[in-house]
Amino acid sequence: MHHHEKGDPLKYEYQYINVEWEWGLVDRTMLSHRSIIDQQAAAGWRFVTIVPTTSRGAVPMAADLVFEREAANPPVVDESDETLDEVSPSGGDESYSM
Secondary structure, eight states, X not given: OOOOOTTOOOOEEEEEEEEEOOOOSSOOOOOHHHXXXXXXXXXXXXXXXXXXXXXXXXXXXXXXXXXXEEOSSOOOOHHHHHXXXXXXXXXXXXXXXX
16 A cells, blocks of 8 residues: 655646637537647646636636646745755855854
């Protein structure tokens, strides 16, 4: 059984792809999102949800397809950067010179 170490949370990265639907006089089946989802899945992204970004009344005109995947190199949080800067040798040289 695989368990995850405490203090080592999984980091995820997200990708947002905006899809626009053209509504003409003829009824259209909206399938353009399917090929995008398939392409992203093949590239290792997992489809999470769809978020409407533009609508005309109750009719969706555009939406973000949201994908996630485990981050290979989790981004370093800014607070960590500051801590590293404080600890870095270059910052402490002057205090050690006599």
